[in-house]
Amino acid sequence: MLQPDFDKQGGLIPAIAQDAATLEVLMLAYMNKESWEKTLETGEVHYFSRSRKKLWHKGETSGHVQKLKAVRLDCDEDTVLLLVEQIGGAACHKGFRSCFFRELSGSGVKECSHKVFDPKEVYK
């Protein structure tokens, strides 16, 4: 099977998660070979946490897992696009549907994503 080229960038590739239904871009995180294989094997998205330096089953704490619907590979084989069902409705640890919840413009910053939960209630 065609695979991402993990060696190109020291073992990690960026992975974009996009809502399979609404097409909203939810987040970007990184995958190593182990998280890639675990994602395909389980059907739930696993990343590699660069801060904790370990496998990260997205939603393991909040319950907001990402169910994999489809996976696409780019022309250079060094980025993947994950089409997902976002359980709980929010991908961002700050409680927003998307991590890209701030839109910048000349006049400042505006919120552009729905706030789904209060992080203080979810991460206790």
Place this chain on the structure above:
Amino acid sequence: MLQPDFDKQGGLIPAIAQDAATLEVLMLAYMNKESWEKTLETGEVHYFSRSRKKLWHKGETSGHVQKLKAVRLDCDEDTVLLLVEQIGGAACHKGFRSCFFRELSGSGVKECSHKVFDPKEVYK
């Protein structure tokens, strides 16, 4: 103005380009501070080419520039989402609308993006 944190990852951050109208994810490339500023200043997307190690005005060869419609920043300030109008209809140098033109599945690979042009006709 709120800015991406370029220092966090050695000067480069991933930038996702999404079609502002159809919400299709078109490509992922990298930006340094110069390309970020040039993008905001000109309204046309500039990346940093890691292979050529220089500022890359997307579409400079093919004419398929990306007109910036909006820019969003993620919660960690280390990834940007660019909402663009893709002139010419294709972001990928292989002639597809999206660089993510291959969908992987257990049974193999299928094309999942429209082929807009023949690269041999555009890059002469």
